[in-house]
Each structure stands twice: as C-alpha cells, then as structure tokens.
Amino acid sequence: MDGQPHSDIIDQIRDIPIYRASVEQGYFPILEKPEIGRGFPDNWMTPRLSRALEAGEAEFVLSTGTNHARMQIIRPPYFLLKSYYRLWSEHPDISETWHQGCRRVSLTTVLATEHVARVNARKRGTEPAAAPGIEDRRLDERTVYLNLRLDPALWDRADVERMIGEIRAERDSHPLGRYHLDCSGYHLAQLVRKALDWGLWDDFPRPASVITAYEYTPAGVREYLERRLGCPVVDLFGSTELGYLYYSDRDGRYHPYLDRMSLELVPVAPGSQIHSLIVTSVRNPHMPLIRYRSGDCVRTLDGSTNPAKVVRFCGREKELLPTPNGLVSQGDLDGAVTAASSHVLLCQLRAQEQGNLRLLYTTFDGRPLAPSESAAAAKLVGELTGLPCAVEHREHIPVGASGKHTWLVTERTES
Template sequence: MDGQPTAGVVEQIRDIPIYRASIERGHFPVLEKPEIADGFPDNWMTPALEKALEAGEAEFVLSTGTNHARMQIIRPPYFLLNSYYRLWSEHPDISGTWEQGCRRVSLTTVLATEHVARVNARKRGAEPSPVPDLDDRRLDERTLYLNLRLDPALWTREDVERMLGEIETARREHPEGRYHLDCSGYHLAHLVHKARAWGLWEDFPRPDSIIHAYEYTPANVRRYLHEHFDCPVIDLFGSTELGYLYYSDRHGRYRPYLDKMSVELIPVAPGSTLYSLIVSSVRNPYMPLIRYRSGDCARTLDGTPDPTKISSFCGREKELLAAPDGPVAQGDLDERISAAAPGIFLHQLRVEDGGTTARLLYTTFDGDPLGQAQSAALERGVRELTGLPCALEHREHIPIGKSGKYAWLARDL
C-alpha cells in the first residue's frame, strides 16, 4: 500500500495550494510539519476557507507543542472536543456514561485549564483570573477542568481536598451520582497517591468510566490505575490537528477509529519494526492532511506494517534514541522498566558523557529505592536495550516539563 489518496480525496483538496504540485505530478510525498508552516496560512487558503474564517466556522489554533515546535493549524471550533465526545458516545465499553449524561471531569495539564479560563474570560470581554474559579474552568455544560498547578507532585493537601470536592460537585450534578473522569494518567496517579497518603482516599468519588488521552501512559501507571478503580480505563490516541484515531478497549487492545482517515506505517529505520505514523485525513474540511507525518511511533502485534494490528503507541519520533540494535522509543524503555520493576512510578533516562553513558532517574510508588536484585536486573535491561552502561538513581521528585508533561529522555544534562 503506497498511501496515495483516492480520486475522491484528490477532488476534495484540488483547490488547496500546498497540494497543487502533488496533484500535477500524480504523486503525494510524505507531508512534514515544516512544510505545513512554510507560507502558512496562504498555502492552505481557498475561497471556501476564507468564507469559513469570516463566518467563524473555522479558526486558527496552535497545536500543543508538547514534544515538538508548536504548529499553527486551521480547524472548526471545538474540533478536538467534538472528536472526543463522538468517540466517547460510540465506545463499546463506556458509551453508557455518555448516554446517561455523566459530567466529564478533566484532570490534566495546568495549560489546558488556563486555556479554558482564557476562552471563558474572552467571552465575557474580561481578563482571565490568576486563579480561575470553578465556573471559569467549565469548558461547556458537560466538562470541568481541575488542575491549577504545573507540577502535580507539588500538589498540597489543600489542592487535593479542593479537587476532590469539585469532583464531588460534578458527581452530584448527575441524578444517579455518576461521572466520567478524563485525565493524564500521570496526573490521576499523583492524585490517587496523595489521597491515599493523606487519608483522603475514602473521600475520592469513584468514577464510572476513565479516559486517559493526553500523553503516553507507562505500563506501571496504567497498572496502578487499574488496581485502584473498578471501572473501564480507556486510552485514546490522537492529536490537536487530527482528532482521535485509535482507542483501547478495557483490556488495553487498540482499535482503529479512522472516520474519513487512513493510516500508513513506515519503518523509522530500514528493517525496523518500529513504525512512524503517516496519516491521511479529510475529517477537518478546512485543513485536510494528506500523507502527514504525525511524529508518533507505534509497534504492531506481529511486527508487520499493518495499521489494524497496532499493539502500542510508543512515543515521539523526535525523541528516539539511537542504539546498536536500532532506534529505541519511549515505549521500549517502559517495557523493560515494567518487567523488571513494577514499583517504579516516574522515570527519566539521562544520556551523558557525550552519549556514552546513561543514568536512569526514578521515583517509586512507595517512596523506597529498588532492592539490589531489581536494580541489577533493570540496569542490565537498559544496557541491553540502549547499548549504554546505565546507573540507577532513586529520586524523591522528578520535575515535570514546562508543558505540564514528563520527558522520558534527556541528553547531556
């Protein structure tokens, strides 16, 4: 499969300047992020798009820029939210909480909370409050954002009590006392951990469904969530510019959700079974992306480039680590860690000394360093994976990044 668009798709994009040369050649190369930005927005502008922008049916937004440079895009208002809501409403394991009108409580980066507060302030013609209150953090009648602090490891007891109280408020808004919890897996694990440590776990209202959808969630964190919540815990995979492409079921198996989309898998290096996602999508009518390199990596059940057999989304292409046996992704390191040391919570691999040695910083759920046997097994596993001698270093705290997300890899710090 060469990924070339169908005649019907070509007809839909015929007027878009960025695709004219490809249409004339009869071949569409892989579309890279810098090409999208080069000459933006003129390289996307059509008479129909100009009218949509004037009418407010299309808007300019920035991608999150968590793991790459922020990219300006054009999309319908609430494009990603509507993609989320539709998938939630159709998901075989959790559609019931959508149908029953459960409120969505979102526990993710403070940047997301601040964005919602800015949007609401703009609607009122006001400046956003430095500490937005509950109403300022409501995205719509269904969704409330909780987090007010960059680093969840630094949440105070007061922070945790406030968030648990706001979750309870959302739960009570439902006639049967039910709610849906949307989160970054890391943030929810921090909240559970702190609630347990401070004797507040009994005050944590139990959700009826959980989605984590904002970043890669390590296996140990997923296991921790499954141990503490007796409800489906679902992963969604997508992006600001594409919407959602895949979802997991309650058992962790991924299913395609490719409405108006197709996916190719291209090896990140010759002979590799680690694949780069190349997506063609006309789901966003104002900025259709044809053979677009999303920057994400995946592995499949059988090692073949079959997008229906994806077994894991394992990090970003720009964060791959070169190793003797081929590029190493975030998910590859995570697999070694979860197998050798299920008690590890956060981790970061630091490549030092000009790329010749590594240190694995880690925290644990119980706060104690690993024992000698586990440490030796993990050091050996990291060395086999990366080709680098590795020393482990237990930490009480690994700071979160400015984006509100964790970096699994740091070089020469």
C-alpha cells in the first residue's frame, strides 16, 4: 500500500508505544503533530531510549515554534547541526568551503542567537548576558551567530558595523580569507542593503558560499543576494525534528536528500496541485517518524505526487489562503509578486473579511514601485486569488514575535 513502511522499518519501531496499534493492525495512518505530544514522553519510551537518555546519547529539545506550536522532541545531541554539516560537506556547489575549513557565520533570528548564548552560559554555570559578546555566541569552533535584535529592519548603523566587523574577524582567521554565510535570506538582504545605504559596502567581506535555511526565501531576495554577493546561494529545506530533506543547487533546482528517509506527497485538498509533505524517517534513531505530516507544502514540476519532481516549497499548510480560485500558498503569492517586480524585498497579504485583499510591500531601495509595477502586482494577485487586491507601499513591515515574517494576516472588522 502507498506510503506504508517496509518490514525493515517496522522491525526498528515495533516496540515504540505510539506505533504498537499500527504494527498490530498492519496499517500506519498519517501521524499528526498533536499525536506526537499526546502522552509524551511515555508514548515514545522504550528501554533502549531510556538508556540513551541516561547516557546523554539522547536529549529532550523543543522545536522552534516559529511556524506552529512548539513541540517537544527527543533526538541525539546536535542532530540538526550534524545534518547541516554533512549536507554542506557533500553539496556539489559549495562542499569546497567545508573542506577548506571555512568558518560559518550565521545571520538569522535573534531567538537562535539567544539559544546559543543560553546553552553556553549553562555550560559555565552562569546567566546569559543581556548583550552576549561574540565568544558567548559561538555554537562550536566553526559557527558563530551575529544577530542581537528582533527586527532586522531596525538595525542601526552601530549594529551593522558590529556585524561586519565580526564577519571580517571570522574571515581573517581563515588562511585563504574565506568564510561561509548561513542565513535567513531576508536578514542577509537587510544587512546588504543597509551596508550599501550607509557607505559600508566596501567593508563587507564577500562570502565564499551562502546557505539560506531558516524560512521561505522569496525569489526576488535570492536574485538580489546572488547579484550583490557573486557566489552560490543554496537553499536547504528541513526542520528541527527531521534534519534536512532537500537542497537546491546554484541554479535553484531542488534535489532530495533522503538519508534514511522516504517521502509521500498528498494533495492538500481534492484536485489541488499543492501537496502536503508526508515523511517517514529513521534518521533520528530515538524518535523515528512514520508517515509524519511535517506541515510543509510543495509544488511539483508537473503537478504530480512524485517527490523527485518538487520545484518549489510553498510555505506552511496551516497558512494556506482559501480563495475563489482555490487554496493559495506563500510560494504562489511570491510567484505573482516576483513576476510583477524584482524590487520587492518583503510583502504581506492582508485578507479582509469582506473578501478584499491588501498587498503591503517594502522595496530594496525604500522607494515605491513604479505605477506600472504596482498595477501589475494588483492584477496578478487578483488573477491568482480571484479577489480584488489593493497594493500599498510601506517603509517597514514589522516581524512577528518569532523574528520571522508573517506573509498572511486576516484582518477582522471591528464590531
């Protein structure tokens, strides 16, 4: 039966309580996130896992919670980091920067920086500093985190000068003067544009390679980074509980990276060509996930359910917008906006109760789009959704509490 685990997988998970009924019935339903937490951790506990926890070979961690409710999971220490490092070391376009020993500079949400600072403070038996120094922000000998502010649009000149100085120090520590930049695409685009605006671009060390790996990277942002930085910009797709599942090449084509994994694509609604990602993975030996709904959506080259034909990651299933033309994803909106203009840095669609849409946007240069581009955006979003859309320039669209941006907001009418 499609999607059902093979006998060798069943042999590895038959003693895990959450799967016992499925093993007995010979059928594994799709595993939803709430089921993972129901009765946790007893629903996962086996003698083998208990021994691993006692020996420090397994640990409890929380998922980031930036796109869904935070979920407690069990995994080997540094599970996601090791998955990242392995993929970086094997990637056909950027593996040389791994093997050259390039340091990794990470520019993403302040929550990630604060997590590293807390872990390091705990190791020392102290409390994390309010503004942790660079040594407090080192994940290991290879990786350091930069960001100390929630909203990158609000970085001031001192923030940018500090981060550029820290990047230069990491680059200068390498015998070839090279470094690897790991980022949220939006955070890096903000750093680049502020360095350009404030006359600091000549001081900005160009990376040898770039990976975007934390949130959806709009096509216009990717193109902007490639043009300004002049190096491969590779996208990784994965999650805290799964590790990495896909990587893009330097031309933007996605390739599966399914070490001890298999995938199914299931339409999010009958007839839809947006597919939900269903993952079977024993990569994490302490918490194997069988037919797990990750909550992520994809589109394929031909609309089929073939995981090898994935061409776009669309965002989260919970954030799909119902419209007269069917469900619309973050990736669909990005396609429409990018077709209208290459100048959009960030956009947010606001759905009003009466059925109208407002598209708010910021630009790389801070100026409104040309009237023809604004009209094209309104037309293309209208054709995508079947709803009238007004387009409005903003100097700033604030980030959410997670440090990531919300692409879709439902506006409630005051009663």
